[in-house]
Amino acid sequence: MKGEMKGWSRLRLMRRLNRRSNSGLDRRLNCKGSRGKFGDRGSVSVFFVLVLSGFVLFNGLLIDFARIAAFRKQAELAVMSGTRSVLAAYDPELYRRYGLFARGGDPADDLFRSALDGNRPNRAGGAFSLLDIEWSASAAVESRPLASYDVLRRQVMEEMKYKAPIDLSIELISRWRGVASAAKEAGEVVDRLEELRKAYERREASLDEAMKRIVEAGDALGQPLEAIVPLPAASLVGTRSAAVAVDLPDAVLMYTDYVSKRSADESRAAAYSAAYLAWEERKRAAEAEEKEFDEPPPPMEPPQYADVIRSYLDGVESVRRPLLKLDQAKERADGLLNQAQQAIEKAKLADQEMRRLADAEGTLASDGEAGMAEEGTDSGLWSAEESALRDESGAVYEQLRQSMKELTLGDEWFSGISEEVEKQRQDGDQYALASERMTETLAAIPGSSGLSARLVADGERLQSASESYRSAYGDSGSATQARRAMIEEHRASDAERKSLEQQAGEEWKQAAESLMTLTGSGGSGQQEDSQETKTFEQLDKLYQANKKWNAANDEAEERYGQSSELDDGREQALTKSGGWLSALTDAATGARDRLYGSEYVIARFSRIEPSDVREALAGQAELPSSPELSQTEYILYGFASAAGNVTAAYSEVLAARLSIRLVEGLVESGRYGNPLLVLAAATLYAVRAAAQDMQSLLTQGTIPLSKYASVATTYTDYLRLFLLLHGGTDNHWSRMAAVMEQESGLAFDRLYTYVSGQATASVTMWFFPRLASALGLSGGWGGTVNGDRYEATYQADDAYQ
Incomplete structure (x- = not known):
């Protein structure tokens, strides 16, 4: 309080001083500038x-x-x-x-x-x-x-952040993931079996090529002497009257008579020559004595057997002529055997590849599936049926690995057949050597008289070599038959396998071609076709303009269709199913852009109903051709017609069903044992089941997900899967923008x-x-x-x- 009182006192004092200063100022101003006191x-x-x-x-x-x-x-x-x-x-x-x-x-x-x-x-x-x-x-x-990809994508993500059916998406992912993992695993098994089949086909084709060359080599060396060397061998003991020698036994057995007749003619000629010389001597003596000589010359007698001898020698030459050509045949046979050895080596390499495939280490489970299992998000979502599928398929796959090993032949098998080819070459050498000796002996016959023993010995040697070679080799040879039997032994299932493959191929072609009829079912007249064409032309212009505006790189446009060839169709189906697991894994582990984008397309854009497709295939109605009714299909595939986009979608559904049913087919066909027969039977099962699934989709609107997963799937489910699989590209965003621009009449770039x-x-x-x-x-x-x-x-x- 004292402090406050002192403060107020000082304030009053300052106020008094201020008033005094002001009054003093007034007084000084009144002093007219004079300084005063x-x-x-x-x-x-x-x-x-x-x-x-x-x-x-x-x-x-x-x-x-x-x-x-x-x-x-x-x-x-x-x-x-x-x-x-x-x-x-x-x-x-x-x-x-x-x-x-x-x-x-x-x-x-x-x-x-x-x-x-x-x-x-x-x-x-x-x-x-x-x-x-x-x-x-x-x-x-x-x-x-x-129009910008980034802007459109961000707005779609923002729109779907709260509106995307997350529970339904999780359900879709969990539902498909078990099947996708099984399909991918089956795809890896089928890929390995397909590689095995291709290696097997190469091996068998090489073995067939080797057998063909072996038979040709046998025929090349055996056929030239078929006319002159009898089979079986003829006896060369005894004689035959000299005449035209048509084969080797004639040339040998007629030789003695030939020598006898030639000797008789020679003796006749010698007697005539002596008589003629005596007559000339008498004639010269008479002329020397200048006596008259009226004795006529001795009459000349022609050779008695000249024609027979000439015929025999001509026959011997005709027999010798094929023998002379056997050297060329031997060279050709050796070349064919070399080709056979090369083919055997190719077959051996193919067999080694089969062994490598059979001995391949590691499981067939996919990395994506393993990743899900590690996260604990997989096995708990599988039903008891799906777990049973995994158990049964695992047992079948292990059995297939063992049977794949049994299908190989081994290096010893190929070494054995190579040794037999070399034996054929050696037998051919002996055959050619015997022929060469016989040729030399036959060349010495004219004018000879002591070749009987040599002819018989060389003839028996040649007949023996010929009989041995020709009975063993060639098309009907015993060695050839044994080789064929040895090769056919492991082909016991080929006929059944090829029959199954043929049936599967025909049924697949029918299923694929039935879908292709959709491409001709859109529009009923020229006016509607023209309107559809104009609409899609405008849509394509908007699509191209959006790509150009975004300066997007030209992506390779994926073309979707189903091959009518089973091997190509199965490969396409398995390739696509291999991407399911990755797409579903990405969606499940945080790749929200593609998930939200796919759900946005499903929620905001139209698609063709299966009932419309059923009526179009049955010829009861025409497939709606307006792009307003098939926007989802256009965004996915980008064809310039509704029919083309719907055909691509249903072809991909067919491929999806084929890959899923192939899992079941492998389990159902494991009883066949032979891995290639299992593959063929599983493929036929899958083709038939996939065709039935497509019929179920068209008539009932749903397809059971799998024999082991009793969940009904719809056409929309497959579109969602395909959007997750290959959606989200720049092309897809441009097509999405084009559809919205055409429908709204707005230019997105403004x-x-x-x-x-x-x-x-x-x-x-x-x-x-x-x-x-x-x-x-x-x-x-x-x-x-x-x-x-x-x-x-x-x-x-x-x-x-």
């Missing part, structure tokens, strides 16, 4: 005037600074409000149909300026306004059109989703604007001083996403 008292009043002036100046600056701070805040909020006001004018129809936001309504500049003016202080009725804000310039710049508002405002400065400018204070306030007004520019940006 109190002249020095005015200095106190001047000091207070200076202090008061500084105080007033400082407070004026503070007031202006406060007003400027309030002005800046007000202007900034006004620009932000104006930007939001522009975005508030969105296209309601676009949002209603597709859940997307884009600018619509009045021009952005007008909305922005209207919002700015609405944020000015109201001076109605002459009311005092602390801030007299004036807007001198404003502009609202729109950007980021909905539908903006981002606004940048900018405006310049000013406010009057009440105190010392020139002083603030001179002192440079306005620079610290973030604006400029023009005359007596403070001016600043503000910008605000906002977007829908």
